[in-house]
Amino acid sequence: MQDWINEVETQRIEQLPAERIAELKDKFASSPYKQTFHLQPPFGSAGKPNGLLFDGKHYLISHVWYPFTINNGLSYSYAYQTPDLIQNPTEQIMLKPDGLFDDEGIKGGSAIEINQQTHFIYSAKSKDAVIEAPFMQLHAVKNHTGEIEKYEQPINFEVPEGYVQNVQDPKVFEKDGARFALLSAQTEKGQGRLLAYHADDLNQWQLIAPVHTNLSHFGDFWHASDYFTMNGYDILTFTAENTEHAFKAGYLMGHLHFHNFKMNHGDFKLWDDGFGFVFPQTFEDAEGSRVLIGLLKTEGEYEHLPEIAQVPCLSIPRQLTMHNGKIYQTPHSSLKQLRYNEETALGYANKFAKQLHPYEGDNFELQIEILENDATEIYFEVKVSKWNSTKVTYNTHSRLVTLDCSESGEVPLANVETKCSVQLSRDLEHLQIFVDQSSIEVFCNHGERVMSSRIFPPENSKGIRVGTESGQAYLKFTKYDLHGIYVVEDNSEQ
Structure with missing residues (x-):
């Protein structure tokens, strides 16, 4: 039941x-x-x-x-x-x-x-x-x-x-x-x-x-x-x-x-x-x-x-x-119709984690360009609250991108993976992340690799944060809030 x-x-x-x-x-x-x-x-x-x-x-x-x-x-x-x-x-x-x-x-x-x-x-x-x-x-x-x-x-x-x-x-x-x-x-x-x-x-x-x-x-x-x-x-x-x-x-x-x-x-x-x-x-x-x-x-x-x-x-x-x-996957261009409230930011990330202000949201598209990178590892966190976040990490040496949902909120019981990684064929230059109420979809280097997951964060998890393990990276952020899809019911009989 x-x-x-x-x-x-x-x-x-x-x-x-x-x-x-x-x-x-x-x-x-x-x-x-x-x-x-x-x-x-x-x-x-x-x-x-x-x-x-x-x-x-x-x-x-x-x-x-x-x-x-x-x-x-x-x-x-x-x-x-x-x-x-x-x-x-x-x-x-x-x-x-x-x-x-x-x-x-x-x-x-x-x-x-x-x-x-x-x-x-x-x-x-x-x-x-x-x-x-x-x-x-x-x-x-x-x-x-x-x-x-x-x-x-x-x-x-x-x-x-x-x-x-x-x-x-x-x-x-x-x-x-x-x-x-x-x-x-x-x-x-x-x-x-x-x-x-x-x-x-x-x-x-x-x-x-x-x-x-x-x-x-x-x-x-x-x-x-x-x-x-x-x-x-x-x-x-x-x-x-x-x-x-x-x-x-x-x-x-x-x-x-x-x-x-x-x-x-x-x-x-x-x-x-x-x-x-x-x-x-x-x-x-x-x-x-x-x-x-x-x-x-x-x-x-x-x-x-x-x-x-x-x-x-x-x-x-x-x-x-x-x-x-090689097959690449990119978000379909029709999704651009859902964008509103564009915000951009340009600056350095370092080992002191920064909350991006006024960046926050429930349903959004986040594009990240890595313009310069002297960091050993860069991490980007979405759906951030005091105790929870969903993290995307990039290791510069190994070119590994990792999606970590282990602290995203409600997580599966034991013996179910909550972290996954992909190795890129070249340095990470671009991330495109789509976040909805209970999902995240991450597109690496314009769709060379994709990682998705359902996530279940607390309702107050709206922050976005960036930092590095050591060293610094020069980044450009572009964030769009996304309208919901308004579905109209067709009541005609079949």
Whole structure:
């Protein structure tokens, strides 16, 4: 039972009176950890992104939604639609578990635009499913009037010999005029894999082959796959899960042969070196740039933090570019629309920690330029109060950037990491930090490496502080307060 709710996890949102829904929305909105410029449903818990696209006029961002639990129980698909990715999105339930084959929940999947109609290919649970094949793969379409029409029969994705029937998270995409799908799968030996299919008809798919990579033993299941190309490279992305339910969201870059789906690739690289960034999906924006959005969730258990604070949210949208064969992630330019109250400061940091005045805030973007550096180590602290802060540290000799959340406020119980580090290919020159009510996202050297985490500081933690271990550094700070995203509810019936 969740601490915010009296309903059971199988309760249907359609059965709740309007007064109860309003009460739930008010309770979530009053939480000090409710995000402001990150997308979150009005109550309940966000799950896997399951449909991201730009249809030529509007952006669609949809994800699995658990109204009454954290990633468990009956689930829906919740969606936001906006003309510019950020400002004034409308929100609505996109897919309901009201069909014969999805009556126990909508799960992962993808969306594709064909002939000005949005098609959803998604996994779902049904009370009639067998244990060996717990997920159905279904097809729904949003027609020209905005109504959702579900196809009556599940899609039959053939599972090859040597694989269990537990396939899910269909990712549909087009390549050179042909349509393909990737499904998350598992071998009978418990190894995570992807299966590749092609089709002329979205309801009839033919198996091509399992995707062949060099990762023979790499997690028990590969969730939420995606594929795209960049600068002549094929990029295959997925979130690997192991038996301890630890997740690694990353990608392979190389060359994928579509006749047999064998891939020559380099090492698996993480999208985010922080904590809780999982299930990312990508799409092209109006300018043709590749954009990535993932889920930001908590890791571990918290002794004193109410569960209403721990519900996941979506990450900020990240624009992907490639430089010298390396993928960089930068905050999407649409986020600039949220800026106001710009403040700048220029000066030296030394071993006497300085509180930056009048710098403070709850929800902000902080850019730091390192103009001169004679320090052994520089540290930057945000969400500072008397006893708490979240710290980003740069070691000049090792070029290590460390995100330290160990004193950020409420932290997980033992055996959960609260510090993470990345090593840069060159000296740190620029940091861009986004801080919301309960998250931090750190972009190093214009997106060479990224670290994110959920954080839960006390409400009075608003300060910003800088200092060094020894020596001094000449720094330029630019801070913007960020408006929250004002979401408008779409009450039209689907």
